[in-house]
Amino acid sequence: MKSDIEIAQEVEHTTMAPIDQIAAKMNLTADDLENYGKYKAKLTFEAIQEIKQRPQGKLVLVTSINPTPAGEGKSTVSVGLADALNRIGTKAVIALREPSLGPVMGMKGGATGGGKAQLIPMEDINLHFTGDMHALTTANDTLAALIDNHIQQGNELNIDPRRVTWKRVLDINDRSLRQVVTGLGGVTSGVPRQAGFDITVASELMAILCLAENITDLKKRIAKITIGYTYTKKPITVADLKVQGAITMLLRDALKPNLVQTLEKTPAFVHGGPFANIAHGCNSVLATKMALGLGDVAITEAGFGADLGGEKFMDIAAPNIGHTPDATVIVATIRALKYNGGVAVKDLTTENLAALEAGFGNLKKHIQNMKRYNVPVVVAINAFITDTPAEIKLLQKLCQDFGVAAINTEIWEKGSAGGEALAKAVNEALAQPADFQPLYDKTEPVTTKIEKIVQTIYGGKSVIFSAKAKKDLKTIAENDWNDLAICMAKTQYSLTDDQHVLGAPTDFSIHVREIIPKTGSGFLVVLTGNVLTMPGLPKKPAALNMDVDENGVISGLF
Known part of the structure; x- marks a missing residue:
């Protein structure tokens, strides 16, 4: 059986269309594109503005159950x-996130789908692509350098080095950089202070890039970023440093959505990549608006399960897009549900109806959550060769009894031919009325908004705030930041803040250890449990299996 990269390379070397032909499918011309080689392009700002004025199509959000080692294949189903x-x-038309090198080199792998449902050029998208990640890393670290330089050169703003909250970033999992000390080496090397690194996709600049409407909006949001506090605990912003213009300049081209294609030549915008467990987990507002303006249906997805990316799309991304989902697709696999039902990974290929029914609780909770937004829901069963007819029949019945259609799909193996039934079910869902209802009103107290997410979406009982989190709540109140949205940072593997608790638990508490104001993005990042904003690499990272031959052909990328 061919690997994902072998399938992608075969098409790339034979039938991949020049990007201007893909653009022509959407009535775009060469003048609307800024080409990055033959098969990738960005839209011009002029094209972006024109497309925004077009009538919008329907919006479909693809989300999933909590991810497991068995795999769910959300991007494969989206494509x-x-x-x-x-x-x-x-x-x-598709709108998806850009992959981060952290998971590509680590454990998760790439983010371009799989089998016969992939985005191409697969290697380019998963590696350096059009340079957006590098631009974000450079802009973020330029701001960090400017902050330290301001402190070194007299500190006119009276910034307390102990209260600088802006971190440097790197687009790779590097646990050694979580906590560092900068400024060592004497008076000419800066003021020593404790600092740290996040992964690039956790940077507030990534979130802002994905929420900004245009250059002006981008600059305004960057200006509002809180980078730290004075000795008297007054917030300091990028506007105070007067460098919002320079940081915006570094992100000028990164703001433009990237256009690529699927193996079957469907147009796809791939732009922005905030993680959903530590950021808001959705592709850029601009990419989604481009897909809405250029297609009858725009397909987008939110990272990880519906408890993270799904909720954040509904309560953070959708208000910024100005278009709520017209239907939601929840992806599940029989293997993953059996895993949630207590089956070990090595035994997932054996039929086990009892475990499937027990694990269905996780999918049921996600269905309940997405239904709560008053948007039609369809379940996509991402088929594996080891699924048995009895298991498929049982899962479909369980979903049907809960009022949702579950469609078995064979997209990985057969491409679009394996997804026709799902496409028809989605069209039927799009014909139903949607009366979107947000989970909370942003004007509600911060603690109320957090409790609503924990109790309604996670199924938890209560929220326990650490002493640090209580101080953060006081700072938020003192600075009138109560009206910001909530961006929960939580393990993706569980509805709780403990990654080992599977299924659909109840009567648990979520532990909030810190709340970080992201005043440029317009939300509060709520750190729970032991979630980290700079992940580490696994014992055997995926990088061990990667190589490139003398002709530049890559292997081992997935």
């Missing part, structure tokens, strides 16, 4: 669904 919609005559 295959768009291909299948086009196959049955519904003009679909």
